[in-house]
Amino acid sequence: MTAPYACQPEDSRGRLWPEALSTFRSPWQRDRDRIIHSSAFRRLKHKTQVFVEQEGEDYRGDYFRTRLTHTIEVAQVARTIAGALDLNTDLAETVALAHDLGHPPFGHTGEDALAALMAPYGGFDHNAQALRIVTQLERHYADFDGLNLTWEALEGIAKHNGPVNAPLPYALADVNAEWDLELHSNASAEAQVAAVADDVAYNHHDLHDGLRAGLFTEQELRELPVVGPAFDRVDELHPGLDPMRRRHEALRRVFGVMVEDVIAVAQNRLTGLQPHSAQEIRDMDGPIIRFSKPLYQNIKAIKSFLFTRMYRAPSVVEERASATAMLNDLFPLFLNDPGQMPDQWRQAARETASETERARLVLDYVAGMTDRFAMSEWLRLCSGGNLAGSVVTGQRL
Incomplete structure (x- = not known):
């Protein structure tokens, strides 16, 4: 039984292309399943979270998160929080599973590079690109392009991080022109849960991955709020614990602190505000799902540490420069010579009416x-280039 402020399947605004209801699945279970079976979702397994996904590296390997494993962790957190708050867990999971579908290769580095390259043609944003994927680019169904997701799923993808203001990336503007996603308002509580779950997941697993990569030490982490007390508590309860178990036990406590804080804050706010519908959540002045102010400040300190010691670590910066250089080579090459793309893309490029359409x-x-x-495409087409002084081989960049 869900709360009155949860999104109710029977109240869904439906799909752009009407479909008969599924016999065994709710609308959002159906959305979730279509996302999981999409080509874009499968490709996330070989897309960067922080470390470029390769084999044969000294400090990389199967233990590090990819964009896919990150997405699965976000979905797990979203279901936990949504269930505790009597929200619709299927919708929260759906938005969580879709939230990174639009990420290009090389993670945020790739997004920054493509945003710069696309600046003359309407820009690039991974949330907007996710909408483009689920409304146009997945072409497997007989009756429509995209996945024909419900309005609530599209709304959640578009604005799970909050209302979206002009100017809109063209991909988002196109979808919104066809079906108004009410971008000025908050998203549903379920989509807000997906956004917070993203923060919980990456703040937790980036500490894990940074330690494994040797970018910082456990002793350095003990200087951080939340993290230091978690290690102290493990040492108190389990003196002399095996180092890897000790690390896992401490960081799972950090994870728990974040999840429990979000649930407690939301429960208090929902009890005080007493919303009676999902629309009341959307119409509030700000998000209902968020960290407490004290924990938010502590998380800012953790993020600041990770930014300096992990996201801008020399080895990671070197990879960023190499990835940017590759995309700076590939994009203009395909733009100026679409014949280098596969047949279906080459044919579509011939049919474009303008440079902007071709760039998109x-x-x-x-x-x-x-x-x-x-x-591999860079190696095939641009192997004479210079990637910020790095050597590109089959294993290493």
Whole structure:
């Protein structure tokens, strides 16, 4: 039984292309399943979270998160929080599973590079690209392009991080022109849960991955709020614990602190405000799902540490420069010579009426690449280039 402020399947605004209801699945279970079976979702397994997804590296390997494993962790957190708050867990999971579908190769580095390259043609944003994927680029169904997701799923993808203001990336503007997503308002509580779950997941697993990569030590982490007390508590309860178990026990406590804080804050706010519908959640002045102010400040300190010691670590910065250089080579190459793309993309490029349309087509192709495929295409087409002084081989960049 869900709360009155949860999104109710029977109240869904439906799909752009009407479909008969599923016999065994709610609308959002159906949305979730279509996302899981999409080509874009499968490609996330070879897309960067922080470390470029490769084999044969000294400090990389199967233990590090990819964009896919990150997405699965976000979905797990979203279901936990949504269930505790009597929200619709299927919708929260759906938005969580879709939230990174639009990420290009090389993670945020790739997004920054493509945003700069696309600046003359309407820009690039991974949330907007996710909408483009689920409304146009997945072409498997007989009756429509995209996945024909419900309005609530599209709304959640568009604004799970909050209301979206003009100017809109063209991909988002196109979808919103066809079906008004009410971008000025908050998203549903379920979509807000997905956004907070993203924060919980990456703040937790980036501490894990940074330690494994040797970018910082456990002793350094003990200087951080929340993290230090978690290690102290484990040492108190389990003196002399095996180092790897000790690390896991401490960081799972950090994870628990974040999840429990979000649930407690939301329960208090919902009890005080007494919303009676999902629309009341959307119409509030700000998000209902968020961290407490004290924990938010502590998380800011953790994020600041990770930014300096992990996201801008020399080895990671070197990878960022190499990835940016590759995309700076590939995008204009395909734009100026669409014949280098596969047949279906080449034919579509011939049918474009303007350079802007062709650039957007090239963007769809490049943004859909995995890390591995982008590297192999660079090797095939641009092997005479210079990637910020790095050597590119089959294993290393």
